[in-house]
Amino acid sequence: MIYDGQALKVTKEADGVATLTLDLAGDSVNKFNSLTLNELAEAVDSLKQEPDVKGLIINSAKDVFVVGADITEFVNWFKLSDEELSDKLRDAHQIFSDISNLPFPTVAAINGIALGGGMELCLACDYRVMAQKAKIGLPETQLGIYPGWGGTVRLPRLIGVDNACEWICGGAQKRSEDALKDGAVDAVVPVEKVITSARHLIQQVIDGKLDVMARREELRAPMVFSPIEKMMVFESVRGVVGAKAGKHYPAPMAAIKTMEKNVSQTIEKACETEIKGFVKVAKTPVAKSLVNLFLNDQYVKKAAGTFSKGADPVKQAAVLGAGIMGGGVAYQSASKGTPIIMKDIRSEALDLGLSEANKLFGKQVERGRLTTEKSMKALNSIVPALSYGEFEGVDLVVEAVVENVNVKKSVLAETENHIRDDAVLASNTSTISITELSKALKRPENFCGMHFFNPVHRMPLVEVIRGEKSSDEAVAKTVAYAQVMGKTPIVVNDCPGFLVNRVLFPYFAGFSLMMKEGADFQKIDKVMERFGWPMGPAYLIDVVGIDTAYHADQVMADGFPDRMTHDGKNAIDKLFEVERFGQKNEKGFYRYEQDRKGKPKKIYDPEITTLLAETVDAAGTNGELSDEDIIARMMIPLCIETVRCVEEGIVSSPAEADMGLIYGIGFPPYLGGALHYLDQMGLKAFCDLADKYSHLGKLYQPTARMREMADNNETYFQA
Numbered sequence: 001m002i003y004d005g006q007a008l009k010v011t012k013e014a015d016g017v018a019t020l021t022l023d024l025a026g027d028s029v030n031k032f033n034s035l036t037l038n039e040l041a042e043a044v045d046s047l048k049q050e051p052d053v054k055g056l057i058i059n060s061a062k063d064v065f066v067v068g069a070d071i072t073e074f075v076n077w078f079k080l081s082d083e084e085l086s087d088k089l090r091d092a093h094q095i096f097s098d099i100s101n102l103p104f105p106t107v108a109a110i111n112g113i114a115l116g117g118g119m120e121l122c123l124a125c126d127y128r129v130m131a132q133k134a135k136i137g138l139p140e141t142q143l144g145i146y147p148g149w150g151g152t153v154r155l156p157r158l159i160g161v162d163n164a165c166e167w168i169c170g171g172a173q174k175r176s177e178d179a180l181k182d183g184a185v186d187a188v189v190p191v192e193k194v195i196t197s198a199r200h201l202i203q204q205v206i207d208g209k210l211d212v213m214a215r216r217e218e219l220r221a222p223m224v225f226s227p228i229e230k231m232m233v234f235e236s237v238r239g240v241v242g243a244k245a246g247k248h249y250p251a252p253m254a255a256i257k258t259m260e261k262n263v264s265q266t267i268e269k270a271c272e273t274e275i276k277g278f279v280k281v282a283k284t285p286v287a288k289s290l291v292n293l294f295l296n297d298q299y300v301k302k303a304a305g306t307f308s309k310g311a312d313p314v315k316q317a318a319v320l321g322a323g324i325m326g327g328g329v330a331y332q333s334a335s336k337g338t339p340i341i342m343k344d345i346r347s348e349a350l351d352l353g354l355s356e357a358n359k360l361f362g363k364q365v366e367r368g369r370l371t372t373e374k375s376m377k378a379l380n381s382i383v384p385a386l387s388y389g390e391f392e393g394v395d396l397v398v399e400a401v402v403e404n405v406n407v408k409k410s411v412l413a414e415t416e417n418h419i420r421d422d423a424v425l426a427s428n429t430s431t432i433s434i435t436e437l438s439k440a441l442k443r444p445e446n447f448c449g450m451h452f453f454n455p456v457h458r459m460p461l462v463e464v465i466r467g468e469k470s471s472d473e474a475v476a477k478t479v480a481y482a483q484v485m486g487k488t489p490i491v492v493n494d495c496p497g498f499l500v501n502r503v504l505f506p507y508f509a510g511f512s513l514m515m516k517e518g519a520d521f522q523k524i525d526k527v528m529e530r531f532g533w534p535m536g537p538a539y540l541i542d543v544v545g546i547d548t549a550y551h552a553d554q555v556m557a558d559g560f561p562d563r564m565t566h567d568g569k570n571a572i573d574k575l576f577e578v579e580r581f582g583q584k585n586e587k588g589f590y591r592y593e594q595d596r597k598g599k600p601k602k603i604y605d606p607e608i609t610t611l612l613a614e615t616v617d618a619a620g621t622n623g624e625l626s627d628e629d630i631i632a633r634m635m636i637p638l639c640i641e642t643v644r645c646v647e648e649g650i651v652s653s654p655a656e657a658d659m660g661l662i663y664g665i666g667f668p669p670y671l672g673g674a675l676h677y678l679d680q681m682g683l684k685a686f687c688d689l690a691d692k693y694s695h696l697g698k699l700y701q702p703t704a705r706m707r708e709m710a711d712n713n714e715t716y717f718q719a
Helices: 034-049 071-079 082-100 117-124 151-159 161-170 176-182 191-206 212-220 227-245 251-262 267-282 285-308 324-335 347-366 372-380 405-416 434-438 472-484 500-516 521-531 537-544 546-559 571-577 607-615 627-647 654-665 674-681 683-691 704-711
Strands: 008-012 017-022 055-060 106-110 127-131 135-137 187-189 317-320 340-343 382-385 396-399 424-427 447-452 461-466 488-493 591-594 600-603
Touching: 008 034, 017 034, 017 191, 034 082, 055 191, 071 082, 071 285, 082 117, 082 267, 106 117, 106 191, 117 135, 117 151, 127 176, 127 191, 151 161, 151 212, 151 251, 151 267, 161 227, 161 251, 176 187, 187 191, 227 251, 251 267, 285 472, 285 488, 285 654, 285 674, 317 324, 324 340, 324 347, 324 372, 324 382, 324 447, 340 347, 347 372, 347 382, 372 382, 396 405, 396 472, 405 424, 405 434, 424 472, 434 447, 447 472, 461 472, 461 654, 472 488, 488 654, 500 521, 500 537, 500 546, 500 571, 500 607, 500 627, 500 654, 521 537, 521 627, 537 546, 546 571, 571 607, 627 654, 627 674, 627 683, 627 704, 654 674, 674 683, 683 704
Parallel strands: 017 055, 055 106, 106 127, 127 187, 317 340, 317 396, 340 382, 396 424, 424 447, 461 488
Antiparallel strands: 008 017, 447 461, 591 600
16 A cells, blocks of 8 residues: 555555555545545655556546536635635646656546546546546536646647637537547546556556657647647637637636647646636636536535435326426426326327427437437337326326416316325416415325426426425425436425516516617617527517416516506517417517528517507607616516515525526526625615616615615625
8 A cells, every 4th residue: 555545545556557546535426625635645745755666547436537626615715815826726736747747657547527627637647548438528617717727738738729629618528439539538448447448558658569758748848830820720719619608708718818828838837827817717706606606506406405305206207288398398207217197188289299209309319319219218108198097106297287277276186086195296387376276185285386497308497386285295206306307406485486487577577667668679688688698588578478478477466566566558468469479479579480490580570669659658768778777677676586585485595596597597697696696796786776776666676684784794695
């Protein structure tokens, strides 16, 4: 035994080949925390002093290699001064440089996921052997930073500038076949042969068949470009990456800038260039937002795990309604291995639901994510039904019929008579009170909400809504089912609109009020899209459906009459009246035509101006609102309503509130969520801004608790 620690150990075989095994005690994965880094430094020092070592294999005793840095610990690094952070980075760089300078060949035996710092450890080795099902990558740009332990230095030298920029700026996890094709690894083998293959590479060096020193020299030297070549390569990359990243996410462009400098430098100088650039990007508000978002995501997943712990698994599910939502739920359940009955009262609806599921499975096959055989097996696990004949074996039923309280009550009561006493009923309602719907049931304790977002196969969020009589067991089983479906469930308490729609409709109200004053909806859409939303409010309402928005608006107005009612007819009322329902019938605020891929493309319709003229107040003079006014009038009501949901206990934490908005309605991730956005702005500054618009009504008036927090300089998240 050369070294024996809590995170790793080093042994040496009789043939002189040493093995450094990563195995972080008390954790299911390996990650780079301060303990692991310190022990890695000590282990490398021990290896330097060990006589007769002929090679080193770095492997993992766990199913993963290294998942990356421990963000919960390293987030504190970003609070250090520039000089202190630089020193921390230099210490890590020194460890990896020492590995790459060991006087014998080194091989990373990558048995599982190797991300971030884990990937950078692999890059510090001379060779890399990767298991077929492993994945590697440098996802740091997704946290608003870029690789800081040598990734921007070593990867371009290994796989070329174009590939390195795509790997680093995209932040994707790469499969073994792509890693081998790009030259990031030297061999891909079955997982059980990773160590054997690594030993074979070392033996080839010992036998003189591989020249490890020549390889090192090549990868340490500056890359050679003519000035024109270098300009063309990086200008091309900048154009592609800049278009994808957008102005709100500076890390990918900062990574390119760093690589443009460091590829022409010696490896020592290049590492300093990386450190200098990393310090700058780590101190940006975007990095703080995205790191906070990552931590919130971990918190939400842990909270869901707490809810579902010990829950009985859902072995057989059912969904009522074969429409867009019902069909989406059926596909998602079947695709993740839970068979599901899809019931409707019309056979043509069932045909449509199965056709949609078949289309989605077909796309998975086209992308190579499923074999034809597996897709057919999954499709066959969706059983169409016109009656309740097979419902006696169902563990959980998702009701996804029309958004009408009386229809839902009738269907739920009928279904309850055909399922086991311990089966859970869950409604996919988007706004209707779960407590109200439960009044139609004999076993309300077995009922809760399970609100999916459209399209189901893409949207990660599921709101699990606890009604007044919902039992812990019903909630737990529903959360567990959502997790098995690959979704992120957030448990919320009952109220009209729950969390996401309750917050979304004040946002829509801000839009409607500007429209009533004569504002141009196209301008509002463009401003909010530039601000970071995936689509502007008019376009979003068209996608949601004008009819859906109209009915939900009524539910919200009934639930919160002090602030969610409106006088007279607004734009949504008018479009509903003339049956312009949005994308679903190809006309709403915009007209829709299919593009070459068969997707709806929005087009301005000149008729809309005349159509909406009667909804504009005669005194409307705000056709020329500034961009700042538009952003403020959209964001203020959304933020205040999010705060109300936290203050009233509708959602149990700021983290869950923020993740609900990001996953449910595409709140701009670079802002970190509504409450993080308030923290970044400062509650005092926000309240002052809101007061400028307080004449617009209660939606624009901060709560008493917000004002108290503003006076005390309090925040929703730890600074």
